[in-house]
Each structure stands twice: as structure tokens, then as C-alpha cells.
Amino acid sequence: MCMIHLDRNTVKTKHEELNGAELIRYITDEYLSAVGGSLTAEVMDMLSPDQHSLLCYRYVLDEVMEGGFIQLILNGYAPYVLEGPFPYTVKKEWGMKDFSKLLFSAKKEYHKNKELLSKDMDDDEFMALYEQLDDLNCLGDSFLDDYQETVTPAVVDMIMKNIDKYL
Numbered sequence: 001m002c003m004i005h006l007d008r009n010t011v012k013t014k015h016e017e018l019n020g021a022e023l024i025r026y027i028t029d030e031y032l033s034a035v036g037g038s039l040t041a042e043v044m045d046m047l048s049p050d051q052h053s054l055l056c057y058r059y060v061l062d063e064v065m066e067g068g069f070i071q072l073i074l075n076g077y078a079p080y081v082l083e084g085p086f087p088y089t090v091k092k093e094w095g096m097k098d099f100s101k102l103l104f105s106a107k108k109e110y111h112k113n114k115e116l117l118s119k120d121m122d123d124d125e126f127m128a129l130y131e132q133l134d135d136l137n138c139l140g141d142s143f144l145d146d147y148q149e150t151v152t153p154a155v156v157d158m159i160m161k162n163i164d165k166y167l
Contacts, residue, residue, distance in 0.1 A: 006030050006167040015160060020152040021061055027159070027166065028058040039080070049085070050165040053093075056086040057155055060103075065148065068140025069106045070129050073117050082107040094158065099147050102139060109136040 006027065014026050031051055035043040039055075047055065059081050063072035072081060080086075087107060091100035110117065113133055121129075130137045159166045 008163060008167055011163070011167055012160075015156070020156040023156055023159075024054065024058050024061065024152070028055050031055055048165070049089070050162075052084070053086055053089045054155070054159070054166055056081045056084070057151075060143070061148070061152065064140050064143045068130070069109070069136050069143075070117070070133060070140065072106075073110055073136075074126065074129075078107075078110050078117075082110055094155070096151060096154070099151050102142060102147060106136065106139045109133065109139065 011023075011027065015023055018026060031047055032038065032055075035046050044052075059072065059077045063069075063075055063077055072078065082103060087100050087103035090096050090103060094100075113136065116129070116132070
């Protein structure tokens with residue numbers, strides 16, 4: 001198991017300059033750059049479990065804020081974010097039980113609707129999913145309304161207090 005190393009002073013400076021989501025994107029952009037731009041089976045072990053968790057949260061931020069859990073799933077992140085250890089990490093290590101419940105609910109809806117979510121579709125069919133999969137759509141809204149504004153600062157605080165785990 002490896003770990004991507006970032007410059008601590010640069011990250012501390014960025015912490016002063018950027019808002020929470022921007023700092024998370026900055027750090028995880030550095031991870032992605034170090035592994036060649038995207039995660040593949042060959043580079044997965046270049047990141048530590050903590051770095052993987054932070055990258056998962058970044059995907060939740062980017063995808064769910066843009067198009068809900070439906071977009072996260074259709075863009076191929078469900079196996080990494082929902083099927084991997086991330087929901088458990090959020091509960092056990094991050095101590096965010098309610099956010100973890102949201103992720104487990106999204107995972108349950110993903111499994112329940114996997115066949116529909118995995119078929120090829122055009123833009124109109126994609127947009128129709130938001131009405132067809134109202135429960136999954138509501139989970140995305142819940143992240144935006146109830147979690148993002150508290151979870152993101154808590155994640156940044158956790159990074160800065162445990163900087164060696166993430167850098």
C-alpha cells in the first residue's frame with residue numbers, strides 16, 4: 001500500500017485561500033494527477049484508504065451537487081463510492097452516522113434499480129429517471145439540503161487535524 005504525498009505547507013496555504021469544497025477538489029486533483037488522471041485497477045494501491053475516502057467524498061460533492069445520486073451512478077462512480085468501504089468509513093471513522101445512512105440508502109436504491117440505471121439511454125430517458133426514481137432523486141436533494149453544508153466543513157476540519165493521513 002502506498003500513499004500519495006502532498007506538500008503540507010502548500011495545502012495549509014490553500015486552506016486559507018479556498019473554501020471547503022475547493023480545498024477538497026485541490027487535494028483530490030493532486031491525487032488524480034499523481035495516478036495519471038483517473039483511477040484504474042493498476043493505480044488503486046497508490047492511494048491510502050484515507051485518501052480513497054476523501055476522493056469518494058469529492059465524487060459525491062461533484063456528482064450529487066450537479067445531478068444527484070442518479071448522475072453519480074450513471075457516471076460510473078457507484079461501485080467506487082457506494083459499493084466500496086466509503087459508507088462504512090463515513091460511519092465508523094468519520095463519525096457521521098446520519099450521512100452514512102444517506103449513503104446506505106442511496107446504495108439500496110442503486111441495487112433496487114440497477115437494471116434501469118445500467119441500460120443505455122438518451123438524454124430524454126436520462127432526464128425521465130429523475131421522475132421514475134423519485135426516492136433516489138430525493139436522496140440527492142437531501143444531501144444538498146441537509147448534509148453538504150455541514151459535512152464539507154467537517155471533512156476539511158478532519159483533514160487539517162489529521163493532515164498526515166490525507167497528504
